[in-house]
Amino acid sequence: MYELDVAVTRAINGLAGHSAAIDYLMVWISGIGVPVMVMAVALQWWRGSDRTHIRHVLVAAGFSFLLGLGLNQLILLFIHRARPYDNGVTDLLIERSADFSFPSDHATATFAIAAAFLLHGARRAGFAFLAAAWLVAFSRIYIGTHYAGDVFGGALTGFIAALIVLAIYREGTKADRLITRIF
Structure with a gap:
């Protein structure tokens, strides 16, 4: 399995260095992808149509994001995978990272957001976020900071976090109504 992970990682990272413009774009996507997705979630808070449901989805996405990153910290206590x-x-293509490689926090964060939207029935936005998550994940391998397996593990952690939030944070509960009525 390690050989496959290395082969896929090398194939994707091997695309780097042939075009300065694409290299720059991938570094930019890797750096700005998560903040842009978080901002895209937050800006929907004031969206007019079906505001109560959308706000529930937005809060669920935020909880999924945070839970996924929390799960990553637990995983990092047991798995110390060196960077590729x-x-x-x-x-x-960027500065070295001080932490371990598995799982990818970028993949976890972006896939948690996409999964939350998809699992809560916001399919159009969910698929848009899923496409963005794949792009961010690809960029992390392209720039050389993660193995493909790190990104897959992060995506899985993000989806698991969204599933846990779906099971626990229910729409229409007293807590949900309190949170979604802010502003």
Whole structure:
């Protein structure tokens, strides 16, 4: 399995270095993807149509985002995977990271948002966020900071977090009504 992970990672990272414009774009997407997605979620708070349901989805996306990143911190207590550039697998286009490679926080965060929207029935926005999540995840491998397996693990953690939130944070409950009526 490790050989497949390395092969996929090398294939994607091997695309880097051939076009300065694409390299710049991938570095930019990697750096700004998560904040842009978070802003896209937050700006929907004042959306007019079906405001109560949309706000529930937005809060669920926020909880999924936070839970996913929290789960990553637990995983990092047990799994200490070196970055692919430290193992000579990739060429790095950005500064080195001080933390471990598995799972990818960027993938976890973006896939948690997409999954929350999809699981709560906001399909159009959910698929748009899913496309953005795939782009961010791809960029993390392209720039050399993650193995493909790190990104897959992060995506899985994000989806699991969204499933947990779906099971616990119910629409129409007293807590939900309190949160969604703010502003």
